[in-house]
Amino acid sequence: MRRIGFAFAILVAAGLVGWLLTTPQKIAESALPDHGPDPEAGERVFWAGGCASCHASSVDGRRARGDARLLLGGGLELDTPYGVFRVPNISSDVEDGIGAWSTAEFVNAMQAGVSPAGRHYYPSFPYTSYVKMPVTDVMDLKAFLDTLPGVEGRVAPHTLEFPWTLRRGIGLWKRLYLDPSPVLSVDASEPLVERGRALVEGIGHCGECHTPRDRFGGLLTERWLAGAPDLEGSGRVPNITPAGKTISGWSVRDLVYYFESGFTPEFDTVGGSMVAVQENLAELPRSDLEAVAAYLKAIPAVD
Ligand code: HEC
């Protein structure tokens, strides 16, 4: 009897600790800096962040291109080993999108992975990268999203396998993998490399595809950008450290040209899930693309 009582007490204690450890942690409105958001700067953040690759409403069942990428009605299905995620409407529609959200609510989604209702988001929304962005960039991005048209209609819920249906468990995962600090320490005397780091590690979330994951889905930072299985297509996402089979021979100019045009120095064209990334990168000023290239040249080669 005493043993049962003891086991029960442990269970209750474990449950309580589990509950506390998984409680969504919000960023307080008062913690936001005094910053007048700039929608033009926000547009750059939008393209660098690839929001449209996932959130643009598809056109006749196909991926949106050109200006249609600014209609953020969602609906894209991400077919993953955990089930199917359906990307939500983040247009400025006040009913179906996020038009009614405050800046603080938006910052919480982007950097704490917490919804206005206080629930965890799944990391299929790459906030583990966006947490590394300066919060002022996130505020600018919200100001830009507010300028885009509203799109009506809500997206159907995700279809996930148990236990992934339990959002609360993501709280534990976040304790392991949600980290605002930079991945690599780069030479801070090189502003171009530093800017490239912000673009690649943070907003550009390049590591989400180019870095392999451990069995809990966290990025293996010791193999940062060293290539990974392609979760969206088939085959592999290439190594883009200086040891990468293809890009080891590319100059900074070759890299910038690839980001601008989608052509490799061998006159191959970009393929797979990189197509949408490249189309977004092409919207950025050349100086940003040079920064990305400088960072890729400066990081350690990983075989
Ligand atoms: C790889 C695909 C992907 C990319 C890229 C992406 N998102 Fe999302 N986003 C998602 C998914 C999936 C969800 C739903 C997460 C959930 O239900 O827990 C989501 C949810 C959100 C939400 C919460 C919406 C709601 O109704 O609660 C916001 C806000 C959001 N994303 C903004 C952005 C912005 C801004 C960007 C670009 C900086 C971006 N996302 C880039 C996949 C993506």
Ligand code: HEC
């Ligand atoms: C959605 C997944 C995804 C994201 C995010 C992504 N990439 Fe890629 N990347 C790929 C795939 C897949 C390829 C292979 C393309 C091909 O086969 O033509 C690739 C190819 C490349 C190449 C050419 C390398 C080679 O060997 O052909 C470079 C350089 C590159 N990516 C840089 C980046 C940078 C910089 C970012 C962030 C701004 C980024 N990628 C984000 C999936 C991604």
